[in-house]
Amino acid sequence: MGIIVLDFGGQYAHLIANRIRRLHVFAEIRSPNSAVADLADAEGLILSGGPSSVYDADAPAYNPEILEMDKPMLGLCYGHQLLCHRLGGQVEPGNAHEFGAAYLQVKEAKGVLAGLDEREMVWMSHRDQVTALPPGFEILAATEDCPIAAMGHAERKIYGLQFHPEVTHSVRGMQMLDNFVALTGAARDWTMEQYIEHTMDRVREQTKGRKVFLLVSGGVDSSVAFLLLNNALGEDRVLGLHIDNGFMRKGETALVERLMKDSGFANLQVVDATDEFLKITEGLSEPEAKRLAIGEEFLRVRDRALVDLQLDPEEWLLGQGTLYTDTIESGGTENAALIKTHHNRVGVIEELLAEGKVVEPLDQLYKDEARELGEKLGLPHHLVWRHPFPGPGLAVRALCSDGKADMDGMAPVEAEAVKVAAKYGLALEVLPLRSVGVQGDSRTYAHPAVVSGKSDWETLEALSTELTNNFASINRVIYLLGSDDRPAQKLKAGYLTRDRLDLLREVDAINMEALERHGLMQEVTQMPTVLVPLSSDGVQESVVLRPISTDDFMTARFSQLPQEFLDDVRERILAVEGIEAVFYDVTHKPPGTVEWE
Numbered sequence: 001m002g003i004i005v006l007d008f009g010g011q012y013a014h015l016i017a018n019r020i021r022r023l024h025v026f027a028e029i030r031s032p033n034s035a036v037a038d039l040a041d042a043e044g045l046i047l048s049g050g051p052s053s054v055y056d057a058d059a060p061a062y063n064p065e066i067l068e069m070d071k072p073m074l075g076l077c078y079g080h081q082l083l084c085h086r087l088g089g090q091v092e093p094g095n096a097h098e099f100g101a102a103y104l105q106v107k108e109a110k111g112v113l114a115g116l117d118e119r120e121m122v123w124m125s126h127r128d129q130v131t132a133l134p135p136g137f138e139i140l141a142a143t144e145d146c147p148i149a150a151m152g153h154a155e156r157k158i159y160g161l162q163f164h165p166e167v168t169h170s171v172r173g174m175q176m177l178d179n180f181v182a183l184t185g186a187a188r189d190w191t192m193e194q195y196i197e198h199t200m201d202r203v204r205e206q207t208k209g210r211k212v213f214l215l216v217s218g219g220v221d222s223s224v225a226f227l228l229l230n231n232a233l234g235e236d237r238v239l240g241l242h243i244d245n246g247f248m249r250k251g252e253t254a255l256v257e258r259l260m261k262d263s264g265f266a267n268l269q270v271v272d273a274t275d276e277f278l279k280i281t282e283g284l285s286e287p288e289a290k291r292l293a294i295g296e297e298f299l300r301v302r303d304r305a306l307v308d309l310q311l312d313p314e315e316w317l318l319g320q321g322t323l324y325t326d327t328i329e330s331g332g333t334e335n336a337a338l339i340k341t342h343h344n345r346v347g348v349i350e351e352l353l354a355e356g357k358v359v360e361p362l363d364q365l366y367k368d369e370a371r372e373l374g375e376k377l378g379l380p381h382h383l384v385w386r387h388p389f390p391g392p393g394l395a396v397r398a399l400c401s402d403g404k405a406d407m408d409g410m411a412p413v414e415a416e417a418v419k420v421a422a423k424y425g426l427a428l429e430v431l432p433l434r435s436v437g438v439q440g441d442s443r444t445y446a447h448p449a450v451v452s453g454k455s456d457w458e459t460l461e462a463l464s465t466e467l468t469n470n471f472a473s474i475n476r477v478i479y480l481l482g483s484d485d486r487p488a489q490k491l492k493a494g495y496l497t498r499d500r501l502d503l504l505r506e507v508d509a510i511n512m513e514a515l516e517r518h519g520l521m522q523e524v525t526q527m528p529t530v531l532v533p534l535s536s537d538g539v540q541e542s543v544v545l546r547p548i549s550t551d552d553f554m555t556a557r558f559s560q561l562p563q564e565f566l567d568d569v570r571e572r573i574l575a576v577e578g579i580e581a582v583f584y585d586v587t588h589k590p591p592g593t594v595e596w597e
């Protein structure tokens, strides 16, 4: 059946399964609390990393019988420590905590370390470490600060690695995972076609003759899910509903309708629920409050549509195009922290999930895999490769405020930060609003700093990193485009109103058109346009461009776009009535997230 990854809450746990699938072996993530019977078909088990210590009272619960199973096992980081702890060795707090690059001294190039050189670069992130081996194990490798960085029991085929072979910075990490796969004997016959078959079977099994009602936003994920469900269950057991929530891009709803019609399926309904969504978010400014209100309204509109269409809710399950990354960032895997609640992970949906009433055919996949699946299912290439757009849409890109500056205790921070920026020849101001970020596997909600003056990407990157590393209350840095412009930094009141959304829609359309025209669509993975209620006259607003590049969305770099593009969009945006200043986000993820909310 392949390899099962037991998720102990590491932010990179899902990467392990993605990597194993790249080796053409089927891999799925499961809870460490799984019953032994549910894992019986697996050819090998991988225990992921996680943020806990094995001695923590709140360490992730797991089923100890799993570790007694007669199967090849590979423990990574926390998984390595847990294997050791459970099998009779010793785990203690390390003298030196290791984060980042480390050099592995390979003592025995065998088992999962077969074929490696004596010295290999690996990626570490740990505090505790293994100090005594369990009986029957031998040391395979060490680093300078970690004498038991790899251990193994050749006969039982159990291995533990203190580092993370799943991240690309561990240079020969794929070779190590490949070695593990080889010793499990798992068949290397996994292909996307097989995944489609497997998923269609899973959907048929879960639905047990019932039907699926799916919200289709028009993005890659929900479109792929819609096609897959149509193929698995047939057109009369699937109904797609596109809700225009008023937070869509310019012309989006018409485009979705046309694309779905072109793909040959007629079972898509469209409702315009703009008024309802604007009403439910009226007066809200806190990002999580906005996200929750929108997520719940999606369900209310869905329920109303069920009534209007006279569909029996007992017969119709909810379908979603959730990917694995949505689940983990919402803290929705058992052991991970909440970064932001994705619209498909609000409380009501969690309840439906617990009752088995949600069908999520892509829930094990990454964006790159969902796209591959889309191509295989015959979605048009340009739809498959469109930039992702979040479910709550422009609502999380139009920052809201009651107009009261939120700067308690910020004066001394700003004074220090100004000195740092001055070293780089730039002026700095801390903005009187906040945005969401992610640091050390946890959510932050802190201030952006705006820097201005003549500069270059290298300087801005260094300054941004120095500021966010040194000031806990600054989690984002933006650069004022136009070195002679003045940053508009006075906060004004602004909520999710039709006017502001129209303004943002207009600017977003300008940016997307310019990206296309300058041939930058592929280079940039995504470019949110953010509307911030900052102004010098209390009337106009400002705009932030947030172009990033990333493979997996868990980490991202800000894009360094050419000057001609910047000059072009700045000029066009400033020509829009109501926009006063244009900024460019120069923050990586972490410490920033892609979206501001």
Ligand code: XMP
Pocket: 326, 329, 340, 341, 342, 343, 344, 388, 389, 390, 391, 392, 526, 553, 589, 592, 593, 594, 595, 596, 597
């Ligand atoms: P963040 O802001 O968490 O974004 O760094 C990572 C990716 O997720 C997208 N995103 C969402 N997608 N529903 C979605 O379907 C959501 O609620 C949501 N929030 C963020 C974001 O656009 C980026 O691609």
